[in-house]
Amino acid sequence: MTDAATLAERVRAGELRLYELEDHADADTAAAARRLLLAAEPGVDLETIGEYAFPAERAESNVENMIGATQVPLGVAGPLPVDGEAASGSVYLPLATTEGALVASVNRGAGAIRAAGGASTTVLQRGMTRAPVFETSDVREAAAVADWVRGSLDRLADAAESTTSHGELREATPYVVGDSVFVRFVYDTKDAMGMNMATIATRAAADVIESETPASMVAVSGNLCTDKKPAGINAIEGRGRSVAADVVLPADATEDRFGTTPEAIAEVNTRKNLLGSAKAASLGFNAHVANVVGAAFLALGQDVAQVVEGAHAITSVEAREDGLYVSVTLPALAVGTVGGGTGLPTQSEALEIIGLAGGGDPPGTNGDALAEVLAAGALAGELSLLGALAGRHLASAHAEHGR
Structure with missing residues (x-):
């Protein structure tokens, strides 16, 4: 097998193309050769990119012309109690993000859900599309x-x-x-x-x-699927899993956790998530569902571009006699526990944290459970942000967490 320096030189000389290197060396050597080629430019240092903890061959079905790996900080929120049809029990939700305060926000929402006795979740339908x-x-x-x-x-x-x-x-x-x-x-x-x-x-x-x-x-794709693009058909008909989660938080717990009232949080939701989104002609009527979906997708090996559909969520809030009712409905959450990036080592480990690595028995149950867990996570994020807005402490939270 050829060493990395020789391979890099052959690419410079035009004898080999970047995608041909695995034909002459193992995957890790090919990646090292590409780093040598790129690092020849002044000021380029790829030492950290080259420090990845899994064999490069594990990523051969996920990326081409590999040079290394990008590391995104990974946190967990929880425990998050989920009472669903496929998911049941308390889980810690892995979230990969560079946005300070996000994990803290979801974690606070998870605490409020614990105080309410847990979130109810259900998968309304499932169906991946191609048109x-x-x-x-x-x-x-x-x-x-x-x-x-x-x-x-x-x-x-x-x-x-x-x-x-x-x-x-x-x-x-x-x-x-x-x-x-x-x-x-x-x-x-x-x-x-x-x-x-x-x-x-x-x-x-x-x-x-x-x-x-x-x-x-x-x-084979005519864009009526619709895949990785904002589309009303996905918001209405669904794509992937259509899933919902809700919780009733007692009034005293609402005031204790967020320093505000159920009525104030409901008004924020109406004026921001409903009226503001309608005025903007949004396809999603929510506070920041994409934040939670995106961070969970990165952590759990999902197709990150599918966050576009995952953000088509509607958050509803009511001030009731028994407290604060909050629900989130995600009509187009494209998730799975097998295939794609779920087999990568770090993503597989993250799926193991929530007990959903690999296929379910019967087939489909793990995918449904993952959708329910993510819906509960989105609910936690919505509850926390709406509470922060109603309590007027959003800016101080971001300042405390470096944003």
Whole structure:
């Protein structure tokens, strides 16, 4: 095998390309060679990037042209008591972030949830989507293709499910736009987030549509999925897991924890999360759900770009006779406990902290449990921030924690 310095020199000389280095050395040596190549520039020091604690080959399915690893500070919030249909008990929620005060905020919200006896959670539905677009000759032909799709779910399911041992096709809904036909396929992908599974299965189903109708596929993703972009269809129809969490915090606990009243927190939610979001034409009506989802995604090996959909959350708050009612509903939380980044060593360890590494028994239960835990974490974050705003101590909290 070739050493790192020789490989770097061969890249400089144009004999090798960056992506070819693993053909001539093991993954760690290839990464070291790339660091040597980059560090030749004045002022570049990659010593810390090169100090990672797992074999580079463990990341071969997750990254190309690897040079090392980025380390993000990792904290935990909790214990967070969750009373769900898939998740049950108290957990510590790992959060990877560079934003001071975030973990402290979620931790304070978790404390309030403990005082209330725990958060109730439930998965409302699950379904990963992929929506190819087909071209036809005119609108009448497009309508005929759409009719064929509506009556052929069983045939499409047979083709799609032949590509996977776990995924199940639940829906195939056609949408006509002129001479274009979009078909939004919805899959139960069990414990996997399942985007790749859905793409492969949809390609097989699209072959059937092309063979049985005049339609010709233009792209396996036509953006009606919708993947990693703000979209009303995800906020309404859902994507991944649709999950909700709620809690009732007694009035005295509200005042003790946040120095304010249920009525004041409810007013902040109405004027900020509801009216302010409506005026801004937001797809999410919440305080900072993306903060918790993003930090948890980094820690737990989820696809970070899916935070876009994960932020389409609605937070509702009511001042009731028995205290403060707070709920958060996340319609499009794309999560899984197998596949993707969940197999990376640090992310796998973080999943072990909450007891959800690997597949569930029966399949899908671990993915559901993870969604419920993250919904409870988002609830803790919403409760804490709304309390800080109502109590007017948000700025002092950020100052104390370095932000």
